[in-house]
């Protein structure tokens with residue numbers, strides 16, 4: 371069996387559910403050993419167990435991106451079993467952060483969203499870098515809402531814009547270590563976290579795509595696998611929208 375990620379050890383944050391779970395699973399299917407991290411301890415244990423039952427090599431760690439001590443402790447534990455070959459910065463506050471316009475938005479929620487989505491991505495990347503082998507790839511999961519400016523989702527949109535900009539800056543620094551870092555910008559994808567999104571919003575996306583219709587997690591995994599693999603070995607600092615060709619204006 372030859373997989374795109376044979377023998378690589380890949381860390382995926384936010385892997386208990388949603389897109390992160392699909393990224394973890396597809397990395398495992400491509401031959402990787404996967405380190406699944408999430409704040410949801412119970413769901414993480416169940417998800418890791420379900421993949422182990424399918425014969426995959428999975429480690430799982432509880433982590434809180436809002437707590438730098440938790441991040442450093444998790445990566446110290448990961449380091450005990452050796453180096454890593456890739457990282458997917460997928461965890462983010464993506465649920466319960468929208469629906470309010472900018473006038474009514476709660477400043478404390480703004481702080482939490484920025485803290486987890488932006489600072490958390492930096493702190494995780496910082497903790498991972500000493501463990502990453504030369505040639506490794508990092509994938510930051512942004513969102514196409516940052517490209518077209520989804521309304522009533524302001525803090526989230528701002529946080530993803532920051533992730534995109536941070537990716538470009540980090541690429542220049544990490545290039546010195548021969549580590550690549552890129553971002554993807556998925557469109558609205560059908561997962562538990564987006565079930566609350568009103569039907570009209572789903573319709574707007576689905577009708578606005580060059581490839582019309584619903585976006586599933588399976589539509590996003592290929593881009594992550596490619597960016598983690600040696601096939602993208604000269605690609606860094608880039609943003610790849612993975613949204614079926616959503617038309618922005």
Ligand SMILES: NC(=O)C1=CN([C@@H]2O[C@H](COP(=O)(O)OP(=O)(O)OC[C@H]3O[C@@H](n4cnc5c(N)ncnc54)[C@H](O)[C@@H]3O)[C@@H](O)[C@H]2O)C=CC1
Pocket residue numbers: 383384385386387388389390407408409410433434435436459460461462463464465486511512513514555556557558559560561562563564
């Ligand atoms: N579903 C969608 O339509 C889209 C999602 N995205 C992005 O994809 C990524 C995954 O989101 P979904 O699967 O949709 O949502 P989700 O809410 O199911 O997944 C997010 C995961 O991150 C974890 N997480 C949240 N806060 C954390 C913290 N402080 N520490 C550690 N883990 C934490 C959650 O427990 C959860 O498992 C996010 O970065 C999201 O912004 C981007 C574009 C579209």
Ligand SMILES: Cc1ncc2c(c1O)C(=O)OC2
Pocket residue numbers: 464465466467468513514515520523556557558559563564567
């Ligand atoms: C929470 C949330 N709500 C709506 C949307 C997204 C999202 O993550 C997204 O990325 O595109 C639209």
